[in-house]
Amino acid sequence: MKTVRVNLGKRSYNILIGAGLLDQSHEIFGSYGIHKRLFLISNARVFELFGQSLLQKLSENDYQVTEILIPEGEKHKNLQTVENIYTYLISERADRSSTLAALGGGVTGDIAGFVAATFLRGIPYIQIPTTLVSQVDSSVGGKTGVNHHLGKNMIGAFCQPRLVSIDTNTLSTLPQREFQSGLYEVVKYGLICDLEFFEYLETHLESIKKGTSGILEDVISRCCELKAEIISHDETEQNLRRILNFGHTFGHALEAATEFQGLTHGEAVAYGMLAATRLSFMKGYLDSSTRERIIRCICRVGDLPSIDYVPTEGILEAMKRDKKRQGHQVVFVLLKGIGKTIFAGEIEERALAQAWEEAKLEVRS
Numbered sequence: 001m002k003t004v005r006v007n008l009g010k011r012s013y014n015i016l017i018g019a020g021l022l023d024q025s026h027e028i029f030g031s032y033g034i035h036k037r038l039f040l041i042s043n044a045r046v047f048e049l050f051g052q053s054l055l056q057k058l059s060e061n062d063y064q065v066t067e068i069l070i071p072e073g074e075k076h077k078n079l080q081t082v083e084n085i086y087t088y089l090i091s092e093r094a095d096r097s098s099t100l101a102a103l104g105g106g107v108t109g110d111i112a113g114f115v116a117a118t119f120l121r122g123i124p125y126i127q128i129p130t131t132l133v134s135q136v137d138s139s140v141g142g143k144t145g146v147n148h149h150l151g152k153n154m155i156g157a158f159c160q161p162r163l164v165s166i167d168t169n170t171l172s173t174l175p176q177r178e179f180q181s182g183l184y185e186v187v188k189y190g191l192i193c194d195l196e197f198f199e200y201l202e203t204h205l206e207s208i209k210k211g212t213s214g215i216l217e218d219v220i221s222r223c224c225e226l227k228a229e230i231i232s233h234d235e236t237e238q239n240l241r242r243i244l245n246f247g248h249t250f251g252h253a254l255e256a257a258t259e260f261q262g263l264t265h266g267e268a269v270a271y272g273m274l275a276a277t278r279l280s281f282m283k284g285y286l287d288s289s290t291r292e293r294i295i296r297c298i299c300r301v302g303d304l305p306s307i308d309y310v311p312t313e314g315i316l317e318a319m320k321r322d323k324k325r326q327g328h329q330v331v332f333v334l335l336k337g338i339g340k341t342i343f344a345g346e347i348e349e350r351a352l353a354q355a356w357e358e359a360k361l362e363v364r365s
């Protein structure tokens with residue numbers, strides 16, 4: 001098992017990464033002083049795969065665990081689902097020492113974290129992520145929240161978990177498309193801050209895609225280390241943390257323009273990274289061989305679904321509502337090399353449209 005520390009003073013916590021951690025949950029929770037009254041938030045699919053046995057094991061070890069099942073999918077990442085969880089918690093007389101445990105992907109983790117941030121003005125929560133996206137990204141860093149029909153993650157709070165426990169075995173049941181989605185986020189880390197890691201991914205991508213044992217643990221740990229380092233410097237995204245949004249301005253706009261259906265989050269981010277790479281080239285920050293190298297690596301992760309049905313105007317409109325907008329300006333994270341970012345504002349709409357159109361062509365070629 002590997003341990004990565006997120007250093008945030010009183011809000012510091014550990015990320016545990018290893019194969020088979022779910023079965024050891026009662027011991028792990030015991031050693032981290034997790035309260036015995038637990039509400040396990042999950043969806044039916046994940047609960048059946050892992051939740052049932054987790055609940056049983058915890059119950060056998062004096063934990064009082066109640067499951068709260070939420071509907072599956074990004075389109076349910078909204079205030080209605082949050083409201084339903086509040087209702088259940090109130091009816092079950094949850095109190096401030098009760099702890100929420102998010103078992104599932106990023107949708108479950110973001111919702112559970114937001115409930116924890118707001119219920120009774122804040123209760124503790126832990127993350128037990130079961131998708132690659134959630135293991136390398138969403139379970140770490142305390143960004144919690146839900147979508148509004150007009151925009152992605154529009155309602156939320158920063159609220160750090162007490163513990164993140166990553167059982168890499170859970171990835172064995174993950175559909176290939178969802179695994180691939182997580183790999184796009186993995187590539188993102190190399191692009192924004194770690195050339196050596198990017199080179200490692202270029203060399204080992206096929207083994208990683210096969211899920212070769214040991215490699216996944218290394219890859220997930222490296223991503224968590226990089227994210228922990230960034231978060232420790234800038235918890236609330238005043239500056240450095242913004243680099244984690246590489247590809248996300250276009251990507252979130254694509255998710256909103258497709259009404260949070262039809263594409264996974266990772267696929268939307270992949271399109272966004274292709275567009276942001278194009279934009280970096282158009283602005284003169286990247287030479288053409290580096291641009292091609294980046295595009296090649298993103299495309300090697302796997303096929304992306306066609307988005308020809310999404311009008312470019314819809315993407316541009318959605319970007320204007322991006323929550324990171326300051327006044328009329330949306331600041332983009334661009335690349336000035338592999339592992340090096342630059343922030344760029346005041347980008348003309350025409351350039352954004354061109355970068356987007358050209359990014360779509362990269363996928364077809």
Ligand code: NAD
Nearest residue numbers: 045105106107108130131133134137138143170173174265
């Ligand atoms: P997801 O939570 O929708 O999970 C994808 C699918 O996989 C779901 O159908 C889920 O039921 C299923 N699943 C989960 N674990 C499984 C397993 N082990 N085996 C089989 N099926 C399993 O999607 P995601 O990609 O995990 O997360 C995307 C969400 O995370 C988006 O809402 C995105 O905005 C958010 N996100 C948040 C942050 C953050 O910092 N908070 C960062 C990145 C992404």
Ligand code: GLY
Nearest residue numbers: 141143241244245
């Ligand atoms: N996924 C972006 C962030 O955590 O800041």
